[in-house]
Amino acid sequence: MSRTPADLVLTGGPVLTLDAARTRATTVAVTGDRITAVGHDEVHDLIGPRTEVVDLAGRLLVPGFQDAHVHPVSAGLEMAQCDLTETRTADDTLAAVRAYADARPDREWITGGGWSMEAFEGGSPTRQLLDRIVPDRPVYLPNRDHHGAWANSRALELAGIDRHTPDPADGRIERDASGEPTGLLQEGAMELVARLTPRSTPADRRAALLRAQAHLHSYGITAWQDAIVGKFGSMDDPADTYLAADDDGSLTARVVGALWWDRERGAEQIPELVERRAKFSRGNFRATSVKIMQDGVAETGTAALLGPYLDACGCATANTGTSFVEPEALKGYVTELDALGFQAHFHALGDRAVREALDAVAAARAANGRTDTRPHLAHLQIVHPDDIARFRELGATANIQPLWAAHEPQMDELTIPFLGPERAAQQYPFAALLRSGATVAAGSDWPVSSPDPMFGIHTAVNRVAPDEGGPVFFPEQRISLTAAFAAYTAGTAYVNHLDDTGSIRPGALADLAVLDRDPYAAPADEIALTRVEQTFVGGRRVHGEGA
16 A cells, blocks of 8 residues: 555545445545545555545445436526426426416526426326416427427417327327327427427536536536437537536536437438547547437337237237337447447337347347447336346346336326236336346436436335335335445446446545445435435545535
């Protein structure tokens, strides 16, 4: 151990290293941006006259959390618009829209989003509800999962949407019994209105990124993968925003960008992706992944399933969901991307989409060998048992969003009845994936759900959402506290190719989070009470007193 005094020593509390060689310690020393010692009292020898000493006082020190699938810039923009993420009832949602619109009489469009489907009967609010509170200006509000949007009559009129408008190939215009549009637009149909909404300015996106970054640092998050870097629907391309922030030093997180795969195009876009990777990879931002959205979401019937959805009576329908990219073509695209060194980042929610994504990875492995591109599949709501072992066999990481693995109205009222008991029991198979030997990473999909890793860890361990009672959601898929911590740290570090992070060991980057307690010392149902008091990136405090 070097005897040069450290710049920072954290001592006096348990240290969860997530390093196989030493799983627990009490003291960590940092010099510059690296961890220089991990141990116990012997590390105190590195305390010099200028060393900052943080007394953990029994609080747990963990590697900095990393989010494997998140949308910070769009989340930051929504925080400054009509933010409906905290509303839970129809009345609350409409009151929030009214208050926002009334306070901004000069705003041409009312935009924002984050409303919950379960707040409305059948998960389907109507344009007439919005018309009553904002009759004279267009309103466009994506829902919480951002796979559907709610528009008023004025917005539909401006978009030219009426009873005669055909559904786009990759989406659906919801209609009432008489054939008139209800105001709900699913998947690709969202673009019919989204393309008319005002675009954010570079200053808007810059403020949104910094707002989101501060929010994420407050949860101990030191790195993430931005799951859409490109223009998609009402989301503007954040690539220039990241580079500008990196250039002036304000991007303190380590970020991988997943370049958006335009599902309306084919292999002809790959040279453009190569150019964008070269242009948008420097400093703390690297656009080295490609995001392929293979299907939609179960609650709107657009997640791609191996068998049909059920109707309200439990009978099979003709709908099996949507594969946005033709599966055989997908194999070719992923093989070419893999050969060029791109990581494939799939949105794969239904069991058919999961299988199609794994088949594409298998094709790439067969053509290119076992490259170090580290493909990962996000969401994994339904995984057929036959596909569990394929993650380990193919070296495909399971990218989980643990907060979704719980009973709540959207699950119980809008999803399980239309899947049936057999498929419902195949949802979010975290424990099965771990037992199979798969690498597991974790993320939030914020602003779809809270970015707080401790909320996700709580749910992964308990299979009950924070602040919720009721039955456990398929208890056989609960995982240990350490496995959940590992998914949010070492697992996502692996996905992000940030191999110098994700664990606390000498030589690693000093990306660290100080919790306000030791969750190992409390009951599992109290995990979500844990807060983050300090966050460090490369030894620099980015959250907490003195940041």
